[in-house]
Amino acid sequence: MTAPQTETLTLAEIETLAYDALIAAGTSPDSARPLAIATAATEAEGIASHGLAYIPVYCEHVTCGKVDGRAVPVLTRPRPGVICADAGTGFAHPAIAAGFAELMPLAREQGIAALAVRNSYNCGVLGFHTRQLALNGLLGMGFTNAPASIAPVGGRRPVVGTNPFSIAAPDGNGGVAVLIDQSASVIAKSEIMKHAREGLPIPEGWGLGPDGQPTTDPAIALKGSMAPSGGYKGVGVALLVEIMAAAMTGATLGVDASPFSGTAGGPPKTGQFFIAIDPEATSSSFFAERIQALVAEIHDQPGVRVPGDGRAAQRNRAMKRGVVVNAATLAKIRALL
Amino acid sequence: MTAPQTETLTLAEIETLAYDALIAAGTSPDSARPLAIATAATEAEGIASHGLAYIPVYCEHVTCGKVDGRAVPVLTRPRPGVICADAGTGFAHPAIAAGFAELMPLAREQGIAALAVRNSYNCGVLGFHTRQLALNGLLGMGFTNAPASIAPVGGRRPVVGTNPFSIAAPDGNGGVAVLIDQSASVIAKSEIMKHAREGLPIPEGWGLGPDGQPTTDPAIALKGSMAPSGGYKGVGVALLVEIMAAAMTGATLGVDASPFSGTAGGPPKTGQFFIAIDPEATSSSFFAERIQALVAEIHDQPGVRVPGDGRAAQRNRAMKRGVVVNAATLAKIRALL
Numbered sequence: 001m002t003a004p005q006t007e008t009l010t011l012a013e014i015e016t017l018a019y020d021a022l023i024a025a026g027t028s029p030d031s032a033r034p035l036a037i038a039t040a041a042t043e044a045e046g047i048a049s050h051g052l053a054y055i056p057v058y059c060e061h062v063t064c065g066k067v068d069g070r071a072v073p074v075l076t077r078p079r080p081g082v083i084c085a086d087a088g089t090g091f092a093h094p095a096i097a098a099g100f101a102e103l104m105p106l107a108r109e110q111g112i113a114a115l116a117v118r119n120s121y122n123c124g125v126l127g128f129h130t131r132q133l134a135l136n137g138l139l140g141m142g143f144t145n146a147p148a149s150i151a152p153v154g155g156r157r158p159v160v161g162t163n164p165f166s167i168a169a170p171d172g173n174g175g176v177a178v179l180i181d182q183s184a185s186v187i188a189k190s191e192i193m194k195h196a197r198e199g200l201p202i203p204e205g206w207g208l209g210p211d212g213q214p215t216t217d218p219a220i221a222l223k224g225s226m227a228p229s230g231g232y233k234g235v236g237v238a239l240l241v242e243i244m245a246a247a248m249t250g251a252t253l254g255v256d257a258s259p260f261s262g263t264a265g266g267p268p269k270t271g272q273f274f275i276a277i278d279p280e281a282t283s284s285s286f287f288a289e290r291i292q293a294l295v296a297e298i299h300d301q302p303g304v305r306v307p308g309d310g311r312a313a314q315r316n317r318a319m320k321r322g323v324v325v326n327a328a329t330l331a332k333i334r335a336l337l
Numbered sequence: 338m339t340a341p342q343t344e345t346l347t348l349a350e351i352e353t354l355a356y357d358a359l360i361a362a363g364t365s366p367d368s369a370r371p372l373a374i375a376t377a378a379t380e381a382e383g384i385a386s387h388g389l390a391y392i393p394v395y396c397e398h399v400t401c402g403k404v405d406g407r408a409v410p411v412l413t414r415p416r417p418g419v420i421c422a423d424a425g426t427g428f429a430h431p432a433i434a435a436g437f438a439e440l441m442p443l444a445r446e447q448g449i450a451a452l453a454v455r456n457s458y459n460c461g462v463l464g465f466h467t468r469q470l471a472l473n474g475l476l477g478m479g480f481t482n483a484p485a486s487i488a489p490v491g492g493r494r495p496v497v498g499t500n501p502f503s504i505a506a507p508d509g510n511g512g513v514a515v516l517i518d519q520s521a522s523v524i525a526k527s528e529i530m531k532h533a534r535e536g537l538p539i540p541e542g543w544g545l546g547p548d549g550q551p552t553t554d555p556a557i558a559l560k561g562s563m564a565p566s567g568g569y570k571g572v573g574v575a576l577l578v579e580i581m582a583a584a585m586t587g588a589t590l591g592v593d594a595s596p597f598s599g600t601a602g603g604p605p606k607t608g609q610f611f612i613a614i615d616p617e618a619t620s621s622s623f624f625a626e627r628i629q630a631l632v633a634e635i636h637d638q639p640g641v642r643v644p645g646d647g648r649a650a651q652r653n654r655a656m657k658r659g660v661v662v663n664a665a666t667l668a669k670i671r672a673l674l
């Protein structure tokens with residue numbers, strides 16, 4: 001009898017497994033819980049690359065000191081509309097969760113408020129965080145930077161990461177109308193790494209060599225740079241995110257950040273920036289009508305989806321039927337308990 | 338002797354010419370001045386398509402009532418961090434200028450503040466506005482929507498405009514370090530219109546026909562939709578902008594807005610959204626060091642430019658030597674005086 005290659009877990013089982021592994025590695029309960037919740041939510045949305053598969057990496061990073069698993073985020077409020085969170089080289093998730101608890105009431109009171117997170121780490125799926133804001137009736141925008149992997153147009157040396165931005169818009173009925181969460185590169189770096197591991201060529205247009213020329217060899221692309229989506233406009237998006245997530249927070253620039261994978265280089269100390277806005281305040285209460293009309297215009301076209309629809313459908317399925325998880329990933333995590 | 342096809346004007350002469358033409362069309366001095374200032378600044382930056390060439394269109398729109406040239410923007414402050422400007426179907430420029438006069442001190446006091454403009458119009462070059470925020474030491478973000486011309490991926494009917502976003506970052510020394518101002522489409526719609534007028538085919542990848550298929554015929558593309566930059570990621574950027582500029586302001590969605598050209602359809606009533614943030618507040622004073630390091634990483638690569646460098650170089654040249662203007666454009670404007 002051969003072992004099954006997948007196993008179906010409930011979302012609660014995924015959260016518990018992630019939590020237990022993080023605790024076993026030395027993470028504090030206050031840090032492990034928000035990370036475990038995000039891991040289950042990410043698996044629910046079908047983004048397996050950023051779900052349980054990351055738990056062994058997180059545990060390794062706690063063990064080697066790349067992340068301080070027991071850090072306690074320190075919040076300050078330098079101005080009426082701004083919250084700063086120093087993640088203390090701990091996980092991003094507890095810093096963001098603690099910041100959001102203050103950000104959400106503040107945004108309703110002020111109309112707009114910001115959370116700047118520094119001394120932070122990879123925040124996983126950015127849209128997980130902005131979605132929390134939208135579920136609370138707020139327009140959420142998020143930015144997170146990463147080690148540099150995209151070169152400016154005409155240049156060869158990467159200066160910005162694949163740097164995603166996200167915007168989550170509430171639907172006026174307690175749900176989320178639109179959830180955009182997209183990186184600045186044509187393809188995720190993890191896809192190029194996967195091709196390299198499997199010895200497969202990459203399609204033209206994904207990456208550039210150290211000479212700045214297009215390549216189909218994943219190993220050469222990994223030594224060079226990631227192709228920005230839409231050429232110079234993708235570089236523009238990556239720069240927007242770098243300015244917000246690093247310069248505006250006082251976090252480490254992508255060019256100076258240690259890699260998110262491997263044990264070398266110490267804490268990356270990257271950053272996140274979130275803006276929460278109360279649509280009622282800025283739109284004179286027209287927001288719900290407008291966002292619903294915009295979504296209807298898109299759904300009105302056969303087979304066309306609004307960004308976020310796919311993740312929402314996956315989430316609904318996962319809540320009913322659980323998530324099919326790779327058995328090798330589970331074995332790796334269970335070995336850590 | 339044939340008439341010269343170009344004429345060199347100083348920036349002051351351009352501003353005066355634009356102002357006089359707008360006044361002659363019935364625009365109030367308070368509306369004409371900010372528009373004339375922006376026109377000179379736009380010519381200075383070498384963006385002739387949005388400079389004096391637009392003055393006859395603006396004057397026509399005042400005459401036909403598509404714009405109320407005598408509208409007085411009404412500002413309200415529904416929450417401590419939010420300013421709303423009702424442009425009253427007047428020009429966008431006076432509404433934005435009046436809003437910025439309150440937004441800038443508010444952003445310094447609150448750390449972050451927003452300006453939502455509705456019942457507005459084409460705001461010209463978006464980066465002109467965000468640059469004012471950066472020149473005042475603030476991080477400026479801007480969004481403006483336009484009549485729908487981009488279809489969602491898999492769809493055929495346009496739902497969002499070429500919707501640009503802009504971010505302007507101060508350099509910590511009273512100048513501007515980075516100025517990003519980019520639309521969501523591969524190419525400006527005006528370029529496709531120019532090809533149509535000249536009877537030239539457009540390169541593949543610029544536009545799609547009403548059947549959703551790529552076309553090289555500009556007339557067919559104008560009946561269909563504009564190609565989003567980077568495929569679905571360009572649609573994501575256009576949606577981000579539509580949500581901010583229309584849904585968040587209570588302005589008219591691009592699908593319902595009248596065209597920015599021609600005299601039909603009444604006021605477009607589109608919107609703008611601006612966010613101003615004090616980098617000192619969010620970055621614990623690390624901002625200047627970080628933004629300067631980021632810019633240096635890019636300039637350190639031979640021949641590579643930071644977004645905004647090109648416009649800045651043009652501006653410096655124009656301040657010394659004036660701007661070379663198309664004689665036909667000048668003749669058209671002088672005929673309006």
